[in-house]
Amino acid sequence: MIIHPKVRGFLCTAAHPAGCEKDVEQQVEYVKSQGQVKCGPKKVLIIGASGGYGLASRISAAFGSGAATIGVFFEKPAAGKRTASAGWYKSAAFTRLADEAGLYAKNINGDAFSAELKRSTIDLIKKDLGQLDMVVYSLAAPGRQLADGTVARSTIKPIGEPFEGATIDFNSGEIRPISLAPASDEEIADTTKVMGGEDWELWINALLKAGVLADGCITTNYTYLGSEVTWPIYYNGTIGRAKEDLDRAASALSGPMATVNGKAYVAVMKGLMTQAASAIPGMAVYLSLLFKVMKEKGNHEGCIEQTTRLFDSQLFSEGELRLDDQGRIRMDDWELEDDIQDYIRAQWSEVTNENLDEITDFAGYREAFLQMHGFAFDGIDYDTDVDQNVSMDLVS
Ligand code: NAD
Numbered sequence: 474m475i476i477h478p479k480v481r482g483f484l485c486t487a488a489h490p491a492g493c494e495k496d497v498e499q500q501v502e503y504v505k506s507q508g509q510v511k512c513g514p515k516k517v518l519i520i521g522a523s524g525g526y527g528l529a530s531r532i533s534a535a536f537g538s539g540a541a542t543i544g545v546f547f548e549k550p551a552a553g554k555r556t557a558s559a560g561w562y563k564s565a566a567f568t569r570l571a572d573e574a575g576l577y578a579k580n581i582n583g584d585a586f587s588a589e590l591k592r593s594t595i596d597l598i599k600k601d602l603g604q605l606d607m608v609v610y611s612l613a614a615p616g617r618q619l620a621d622g623t624v625a626r627s628t629i630k631p632i633g634e635p636f637e638g639a640t641i642d643f644n645s646g647e648i649r650p651i652s653l654a655p656a657s658d659e660e661i662a663d664t665t666k667v668m669g670g671e672d673w674e675l676w677i678n679a680l681l682k683a684g685v686l687a688d689g690c691i692t693t694n695y696t697y698l699g700s701e702v703t704w705p706i707y708y709n710g711t712i713g714r715a716k717e718d719l720d721r722a723a724s725a726l727s728g729p730m731a732t733v734n735g736k737a738y739v740a741v742m743k744g745l746m747t748q749a750a751s752a753i754p755g756m757a758v759y760l761s762l763l764f765k766v767m768k769e770k771g772n773h774e775g776c777i778e779q780t781t782r783l784f785d786s787q788l789f790s791e792g793e794l795r796l797d798d799q800g801r802i803r804m805d806d807w808e809l810e811d812d813i814q815d816y817i818r819a820q821w822s823e824v825t826n827e828n829l830d831e832i833t834d835f836a837g838y839r840e841a842f843l844q845m846h847g848f849a850f851d852g853i854d855y856d857t858d859v860d861q862n863v864s865m866d867l868v869s
Pocket of ligand 1: 527743
C-alpha cells in the first residue's frame, strides 16, 4: 500500500513502516556513536517503551550498555487498510535491531495500568532475566481504567483561570487562537490518577514484592517543568499538578527502594515533539521558538540525545548527580539557559502568520511531527508500495 500522512488536528492517523524503521536506526546509530556507557544498566524494564522518551531510554540502555530489555507499551498492528501505529512499527524495528546485535528484547503489548499486565511482566522477568537493575516508567496515556472498571481521563486545562493562547495548525501552518476554561476539581483529580505517580508506585511495589529488583536497582520517571510562558497551561495546569505527584511518589518510593539499596528518581526532561507533547495546546508556538533558538545555538537535542546524556552524564556516571532542591535530576538545563529563554520571552507575543518561518522553526517542528510517524525522511520514496503488515513477537 502507498502510505502518506493523514493529519487531523494534532493527530496523524497513518504511520510509515520504513520511515519508523529509519527513525529507530538513526537513534541506534547515535547511541553507538557516543560509545559504551561504563557501568550502564544490564537488565531493564521500560514501561511506555514504544515512543518518545521511553523508546529512546530503551535504545540508550540496549545499545549504550548492551542491556537486555523488556518493553511494555500499548500499540496497534495494521488492520486492513489501516496502518499500524508508529509505536508498533518502531518497536518491531527496535526488536529486529536488538536481535541482530545479539541483545535480548521482548515486548508486552497491553494496558500497563492493569494488574494482569503487571503480573505477566513479573512472570517474564522471573523466567528470563531474574532481576532488573533499572525500571524506566515513561507512560503518557489519555486515560486509565481503574480497578473498579471506571475510566479516569487526563485533560489538559488551566487551573483557576481560563487560558487564552495560540496554536499552529499542522496542515495549514496557520496560527489559531485557543481558549480553555479552567478544570474542575474532578478533572484535576482524574488527570493525577492518569499522569501522577500512583501507578509508578504500584509497579515498583509489585516488582519489589516479587523479588525481581536487584541490589542497587534504580527507577526513573520523567517530568517537564518548562518555561514561565507555558506555565499557565502546563506547570500551573492539570498536567503540572499531576506531575507534582511524581515528586510525592518518588519520595514515597525511597523507603521501599532502600530495601534493595535502590533509588527512585524523577528526571526533568527537555520539551520535545512526541505524541504526548503534540496534544498540549500552546506547546506548538513554544517548541517552534525553542527549536529555532536551540538549533541556532547548536545545543538542540531530541529524545535520544536527552536519554543518552541522562544515562552517560548522570545516572551511570561516576560523578555526582546534578539534583535540584526537590531531588530531581535536571536534563532541561540547556532549555532553561538565560539566552534561550530571553529569546522565547521576547518573541512569545510577536509570532504571526507572516513571520512564523522567520522567528520560529515551525518547519522543523512540523518535520519532527511527521518524522514521529515515519514521514519526511530523506531517502524514502513515499510513493512506493510498502507492506503495512509488520509482525512482531509479543509475550501475552
Ligand atoms: P509518548 O506519547 O511518546 O509515549 C508514551 C508511551 O506510553 C508509549 O510507549 C505508549 O504506547 C505508552 N502507553 C500509553 N498508554 C499506555 C497504556 N495504557 N499501557 C501501556 N503503555 C501505554 O510520550 P512521551 O512524550 O515520551 O512521554 C513519556 C514521559 O515523558 C511522560 O511522563 C511525559 O510527561 C514525559 N515528558 C515528556 C516531555 C515532552 O516534551 N514530550 C518532556 C518532559 C517529560
